[in-house]
Amino acid sequence: MKQIKFFMAGILSLSLFIPTSILAAGFPDVSTNHWAYNSIDKLSNAKIINGYSNGTFGPEKQVNRAEAAKILASALKLPLESTYKTNYEDVPTTHWAFKEIRALTEKGIFSNASEFNPDAPLSRAQMAKVLVVAYQIKMDDNHQVTFNDVPQDNWHPFITTLAEVQISQGVTINSYNPYGKVTRAQLSAFVDRSMIWDQKRDSSVIKYEVTNKMYVDSSRTINSTATETAHLVNIERAKAGLPTLTLDAPLSKIATLKSEDMVKSDYFSHTSPTFGAPWDMAEEYGYSYKSFGENIAYGQRTPEEVVKAWMNSPGHKANILNREYTNIGAGIAKDANGRIYWVHMFSSK
16 A cells, blocks of 8 residues: 655754763773763762773773673672583683673573684674573564664574563664674663662562563663653543544654654754655654654643644644544653653654
């Protein structure tokens, strides 16, 4: 069927910041304007990761598998004394990371094979698998995240799962670089995010929704706010005698990226300087549809306000009450002044 595309329009804002330069945990090569400063500072203070004897941290230095094991075992606070027998021919009991490697293998985080390759660099794909298994993150097939350079192989579910829970991200908007090597700064950030995520799950801040096959972080009020707008749209459709729209997780991810892009790139338009038209963005992320539409707005303070504004605008109302649409994606982002940018994406499947 020919793809049908509709959209309505909506104005802009600006924010900036100036970073300072202070050293993290005394490392002369890590200042506060380094992107992983907070994670490096946190993990080094907790003695999870150490600097070198010359006082530097080496944020861009690649991490090998033995180093990663030592860091992860420390982050997980695993007991290191055990009678468990490993099969690794290249990790003798005298190896400096033997106990950590053994502890992780006993937990099933590493496979107990004949070789461990302790000096081999840790790849981004391996890192994804290790963290998903270590923190027992449930894998699903809802495809909220898609990377063009990650084939449907054994690494795929681990990479996409870690990205979906926002512990990792791509090197670009649609590429992950699965065989790229992990640096000390990157591993610090990944481990720190994993620890925070795990703490939130333990305290029930993060819960897994079986119906939608996704984790929901209740501390991210911005996401629940976006979801509420979809609920209000379905109330309006019910009033008009129309079927409710399915809240679509992959489409909501795209809508969120669009709202964040408007804040980041300082524009208010259906045509993004980063992604192009909304349907181009959907197609880039592998989202299939028969017809597609978008509503955007900014400045409204609540879900009720924005849906009311859309219902008072003929074009936006037409999208909300379009009988062809079956699915809805909702996303919002806040600028530096707390102003909300709202995005609804509609599709028929």
